[in-house]
Amino acid sequence: MWPEVFEQLVVKNDSKIIFLVLDGVGGLAMEGKGGTELQVARTPNLDALAAKSSCGVFDLVYPGITPGSGPGHFALFGYDPLTCNIGRGVLEAAGIEFKLTGKDVAIRVNFATADQQGNLIDRRAGRLDTEENKRVCAKLRQRIHLHAMGVDVFIEPVKEHRAAVVFRGENLSGDLEDTDPQITGVPPKAPKATSPEGERMIPLVTAFLEQAHKILADEPKANTMLLRGFAKFHPYKTMTERYGLKCLAVANYPMYRGIANILGMELNPITENIKTQFEAVGENFKKYDFFFVHVKYTDSRGEDGDFDAKVKVIEEVDSLLPILTDLHPDVMVVTADHSTPAVLKAHSWHPVPVLLHAKYVRVDEVKAFNEIACLAGALGQQPMVNLMPLVLANALRLQKYGA
Amino acid sequence: MWPEVFEQLVVKNDSKIIFLVLDGVGGLAMEGKGGTELQVARTPNLDALAAKSSCGVFDLVYPGITPGSGPGHFALFGYDPLTCNIGRGVLEAAGIEFKLTGKDVAIRVNFATADQQGNLIDRRAGRLDTEENKRVCAKLRQRIHLHAMGVDVFIEPVKEHRAAVVFRGENLSGDLEDTDPQITGVPPKAPKATSPEGERMIPLVTAFLEQAHKILADEPKANTMLLRGFAKFHPYKTMTERYGLKCLAVANYPMYRGIANILGMELNPITENIKTQFEAVGENFKKYDFFFVHVKYTDSRGEDGDFDAKVKVIEEVDSLLPILTDLHPDVMVVTADHSTPAVLKAHSWHPVPVLLHAKYVRVDEVKAFNEIACLAGALGQQPMVNLMPLVLANALRLQKYGA
Numbered sequence: 001m002w003p004e005v006f007e008q009l010v011v012k013n014d015s016k017i018i019f020l021v022l023d024g025v026g027g028l029a030m031e032g033k034g035g036t037e038l039q040v041a042r043t044p045n046l047d048a049l050a051a052k053s054s055c056g057v058f059d060l061v062y063p064g065i066t067p068g069s070g071p072g073h074f075a076l077f078g079y080d081p082l083t084c085n086i087g088r089g090v091l092e093a094a095g096i097e098f099k100l101t102g103k104d105v106a107i108r109v110n111f112a113t114a115d116q117q118g119n120l121i122d123r124r125a126g127r128l129d130t131e132e133n134k135r136v137c138a139k140l141r142q143r144i145h146l147h148a149m150g151v152d153v154f155i156e157p158v159k160e161h162r163a164a165v166v167f168r169g170e171n172l173s174g175d176l177e178d179t180d181p182q183i184t185g186v187p188p189k190a191p192k193a194t195s196p197e198g199e200r201m202i203p204l205v206t207a208f209l210e211q212a213h214k215i216l217a218d219e220p221k222a223n224t225m226l227l228r229g230f231a232k233f234h235p236y237k238t239m240t241e242r243y244g245l246k247c248l249a250v251a252n253y254p255m256y257r258g259i260a261n262i263l264g265m266e267l268n269p270i271t272e273n274i275k276t277q278f279e280a281v282g283e284n285f286k287k288y289d290f291f292f293v294h295v296k297y298t299d300s301r302g303e304d305g306d307f308d309a310k311v312k313v314i315e316e317v318d319s320l321l322p323i324l325t326d327l328h329p330d331v332m333v334v335t336a337d338h339s340t341p342a343v344l345k346a347h348s349w350h351p352v353p354v355l356l357h358a359k360y361v362r363v364d365e366v367k368a369f370n371e372i373a374c375l376a377g378a379l380g381q382q383p384m385v386n387l388m389p390l391v392l393a394n395a396l397r398l399q400k401y402g403a
Numbered sequence: 404m405w406p407e408v409f410e411q412l413v414v415k416n417d418s419k420i421i422f423l424v425l426d427g428v429g430g431l432a433m434e435g436k437g438g439t440e441l442q443v444a445r446t447p448n449l450d451a452l453a454a455k456s457s458c459g460v461f462d463l464v465y466p467g468i469t470p471g472s473g474p475g476h477f478a479l480f481g482y483d484p485l486t487c488n489i490g491r492g493v494l495e496a497a498g499i500e501f502k503l504t505g506k507d508v509a510i511r512v513n514f515a516t517a518d519q520q521g522n523l524i525d526r527r528a529g530r531l532d533t534e535e536n537k538r539v540c541a542k543l544r545q546r547i548h549l550h551a552m553g554v555d556v557f558i559e560p561v562k563e564h565r566a567a568v569v570f571r572g573e574n575l576s577g578d579l580e581d582t583d584p585q586i587t588g589v590p591p592k593a594p595k596a597t598s599p600e601g602e603r604m605i606p607l608v609t610a611f612l613e614q615a616h617k618i619l620a621d622e623p624k625a626n627t628m629l630l631r632g633f634a635k636f637h638p639y640k641t642m643t644e645r646y647g648l649k650c651l652a653v654a655n656y657p658m659y660r661g662i663a664n665i666l667g668m669e670l671n672p673i674t675e676n677i678k679t680q681f682e683a684v685g686e687n688f689k690k691y692d693f694f695f696v697h698v699k700y701t702d703s704r705g706e707d708g709d710f711d712a713k714v715k716v717i718e719e720v721d722s723l724l725p726i727l728t729d730l731h732p733d734v735m736v737v738t739a740d741h742s743t744p745a746v747l748k749a750h751s752w753h754p755v756p757v758l759l760h761a762k763y764v765r766v767d768e769v770k771a772f773n774e775i776a777c778l779a780g781a782l783g784q785q786p787m788v789n790l791m792p793l794v795l796a797n798a799l800r801l802q803k804y805g806a
Contacts, residue, residue, distance in 0.1 A: 005485065006468060360746070362431055362439070362753050362774055378775070380784035382466060389467030393752040400750055401464055402471035402484070403491040403632065 006389065006401070012244045015330035015395040017290045018281060021076060022317060023069070023256075024299030026339025026352040026371055030307045037298075037307060037342060038353065038370035041314040045321040046334065046355070046369040053332075053357040055366040056379025058387060060338055066349040072337030073259045077239060077292075078388030086262070087174055087231020093164040094262050095254030096156055100233040105172045105201075108229040109155075109163040110180065111136060111222035118187040118224075123180065125221040128161040136222045137163055144211045149204050158254070165227070167204065173197035174232035176205065188226055198230075238264025239290070243392060248287070250280045251294035260292055274316060278323040285327055293324070302340030310342050331394045332357040333387070334369065354379055354387060358394035409792060409801070415647045418733035418798040420693045421684060424479060425720060426472075426659075427702030429742025429755040429774055433710045440701075440710060440745060441756065441773035444717040448724040449737065449758070449772040456735075456760040458769040459782025461790065463741055469752045475740030476662045480642060480695075481791030489665070490577055490634020496567040497665050498657030499559055503636040508575045508604075511632040512558075512566040513583065514539060514625035521590040521627070526583065527564040528624040536560040539625045547614045552607055561657070568630070570607065576600035577635035579608065591629055601633075641667025642693065646795060651690070653683045654697035663695055677719060681726040688730055696727070705743030713745050734797045735760040736790070737772065757782055757790060761797035 027037035034040055060067040061081045070091055071081035089106035100106065111133065113122040128136075137157040146153050151169035158164055175198030179188045191205040205227070216223045239247050241264070249260030250268045257267050266288070268280050274295055281291045295317055301310035325332065336352040353374040364378035375381070379390070392398045430440035437443055463470040463478045464485070473494055474484035492509035503509060514536065516525040531539075540560040549556050554572035561567055578601030582592045594608040608630070619626045642650050644667065652663030653671045660670050669691070671683050677698055684694045698720055704713035728735065739755040756777040767781035778784070782793070795801045 006465070009468070360431060360744070360751070364775055364778065376778065378460075378778060379466075380460070380778065382784070386466040389465065390752075391467075393467035393469065398467060398469065398752070400469045400471050402474035402488045403494055 006398070007242050009399045009401055010242070010244050010392065011397055011399055013395070013397060015289065015397065016285065016327070017245070017331040017391060017395055018293065018324050018327070018329040018333070019076070019291060019391070020293045020295070020324065020332070020334045021073075022295050022298045022314070022334065022336050024302045024338055024340025024347065025314065025336040026341070026348070026350050027302065027310070028339075028341035028343050028348070028350065030343045033307055036371055037302070037310045037314060039372065041311045041318065043314060043318040043369060045318045045325070047367060049321070049325065049332070049334070049357055050355050050369040050373070051367045052363055053355050053366075054361040054364055054379050055356070055369070055374040055377030056354045057351045057371060057374050057377070057381050058335070058354050058379075058384040059351045059381070060384045063351075064349050066347050067338045068347070069255055069337055070259065073256065075384035076335070076337055076387065077263055078242070078385055079236065079263070080385055084236060086233070088229025089164070089174065089231035090233045090262075091255050091258050092158065092162070092229065093156070093166055094258030096158055096164060097257065097261055097267065098154070098156055098164060098166060100166070100235075100262070101168065102233065102235050103168050103170065103172065104233045105167045105174045106231055106233060107165045107227050109165050110226040110228065111161045111163065112188070112224050112226050113221050114187065114224040120181070120184045120186060120188065120224070123184060123226065124161040128222055130157065130159055132222070133157040133160065133163060136216070136219065140212060140215055143215050144208065146204065146208060149207060151204060153208065161222070171200075172232065173201050174230040176201055176230040178226070178228040180226035180228050188224060191227070236262060240264050243388070244397070245290040246288045247290040247292060248284050249292045249294070250277045251292065252277065253294070253296050256294045256296070265292060275320055275323070278320050281324060282327055298336070299340045302342050303345055305342050305345040307342035330358060331391050333391060335387070351381065356390060356394065360394060409804070410645050412802045412804055413645070413647050413795065414800055414802055416798070416800060418692065418800060419688065419730070420648070420734040420794060420798055421696065421727055421730070421732040421736070422479070422694060422794070423696045423698070423727065423735070423737045424476075425698050425701045425717070425737065425739050427705045427741055427743025427750065428717065428739040429744070429751075429753050430705065430713070431742075431744035431746050431751070431753065433746045436710055439774050440705070440713045440717060442775065444714045444721070446717060446721040446772060448721045448728070450770060452724070452728065452735070452737070452760055453758050453772040453776070454770045455766055456758050456769075457764040457767055457782050458759070458772070458777040458780030459757045460754045460774060460777050460780070460784050461738070461757050461782075461787040462754045462784070463787045465786075466754075467752050469750050470741045471750070472658055472740055473662065476659065478787040479738070479740055479790065480666055481645070481788055482639065482666070483788055487639060489636075491632025492567070492577065492634035493636045493665075494658050494661050495561065495565075495632065496559070496569055497661030499561055499567060500660065500664055500670065501557070501559055501567060501569060503569070503638070503665070504571065505636065505638050506571050506573065506575065507636045508570045508577045509634055509636060510568045510630050512568050513629040513631065514564045514566065515591070515627050515629050516624050517590065517627040523584070523587045523589060523591065523627070526587060526629065531564040531625055533560065533562055535625070536563065536566060539619070539622065540566055543615060543618055546618050547611065549607065549611060552610060554607060556611065564625070574603075575635065576604050577633040579604055579633040581629070581631040583629035583631050591627060594630070639665060643667050646791070647800070648693040649691045650693040650695060651687055652695045652697070653680045654695065655680065656697070656699050659697045659699070668695060678723055678726070681723050684727060685730055701739070702743045705745050706748055708745050708748040710745035733761060734794050736794060738790070754784065759793060759797065763797060
């Protein structure tokens, strides 16, 4: 792990760092395709950049471990993914830019439809219209009160049938199981604790659900709710505090905006496509030190199992790459938060290629940006949490250690 | 880190180990040169040795971290550089072979010249003649007394305007800032603590300075002093205690002699050049198990930014290498304590090549001793603190672990 003592070595300067994350870009060969998605894609710009960079193949969390997007990104930004594993509820709340505090427990909510006996008919309330969701949340917010139990409650719509609930109070715990039974024809599960601290939450959660059910009773679709991903929020030192970097996140999807938000980055407004994302870096180039650019579609096409479509996204990124490289950042990184091989249709445990370009990198013999070529790179194979120190060193933002 | 449990596996035998450290030899490609310093240098002997060795590329402290010479050498000798970071004052005192104890705080001293108002005119007292330095130190030593405060004080000349001061007493602390203001036209800074333990040192340091200033008042040049690098000495287990090795250091520069001294090595008298250093190994070959041979000039020429001169030093080492290899040591190591690329004119964070030759190494496909070729080596990329266990294993000085 990136030892805290090293944060004392951080100095500031005017260098610019572009950190391009191609979500899930790591892949696997699929029969008949002739290699992994990155090997098959024609990527002249990435390959030319690799040829004058240091490359490597990094494990996000630990060899053999398949990272969720949370741990993957924490590792990318130099936060130990084993000690900084944030819960799903926190990611949901952060993703809608809710400002969490150390007193908060956040929960993902699915609005759902139950029959008169309370058995679930639809776990997503017919994929509720987002406007309906907002109305229902406002109604709940107005009428639910947990002040008597010493707790403030926040109810925020997300999208379709999804919302976020945040409890704020002293000594709250996120050690509770989901109430979602994952099937219809049964009622939601009763709240259940996974620790003695969680046990103390049962009266609070029960009171919340009782009030909510009364308020939602007359709703045609959203007449019940399922609580998932209970998570206590533990604030982290921001990247500004740790590295002295003023950071901009150019990410269009809630989870990644949420992570960036938690780590103290400012959020660029959501843009239309990859091209406008890349252009946003140029438009803000003077105002920030560090640009986290998150491309989602490599992962999405991998999850779809669509090898060719994932190759196309990679080729699109490659064709747009000059928008970033023409800015001549002092440090340019291209990598991923995990692999999503089309052949697996899911995140996987395979390490990801890393490309690090800067004035003082040791140029190795790697001439292509893919999982196999990068094995011969000067960065070798390491834990991803090591990448940020390397980035800071190459930005000349780390002083010498020891006499 | 080299876990202490392994020290229990150490056994003794008659094997001989030569550990050749080319200070700062790791480099970077410089435009128009065609590679790094090691790649450009003609090194037939090193390359032939690499071809029958295991090679690798090791990080001294941590990826991205630029090591000072202290942490670099501690890692080379199997001491965790994160927990064994010794201060500059200790290195200075050890470098003049002062025998430090666990009760000591060591300080680097610059003799300096101040005007009648006490403002600094020359922070180096006109680079005082070393003989003058000795006279001034003797005068101070004779007349300064801190016995009333329960402290012995030692004042030792180093070279030119530099001296070392050691306070010896109970519960002393090195948590103090330098009194050197780094500029002229102002007086030296007052002693200032960086911790409550350091706070307790203020009366002692103030009394020391008051006495010293009275004694130095009639000096034409050295009429004041600047205190730098306050450091408490924490004794380490020696290499003899840890590894059962009787060690000789063949190093000509004070800092490296100091480190060797701290780790329990005996010090060969200072020799004239690299050739006489290498010859000293042969002359003492029967008397020791482990030979630390330190070549300084690779680092010096890197610090000068003189790529070609660094290449020349590497070629000189290569041409002299048979003096060492003809001794047929059981284990021969060639590596560095850090990189000093000429293009950076300073220590850098880049890992260093390692060559390990012994009877039972697994010979890899590396046929040249440089930063890029060694990436393909059997030792891979690892933390440098792992090297000593590999050396001991290859010397057949480590027993099996576990049943």
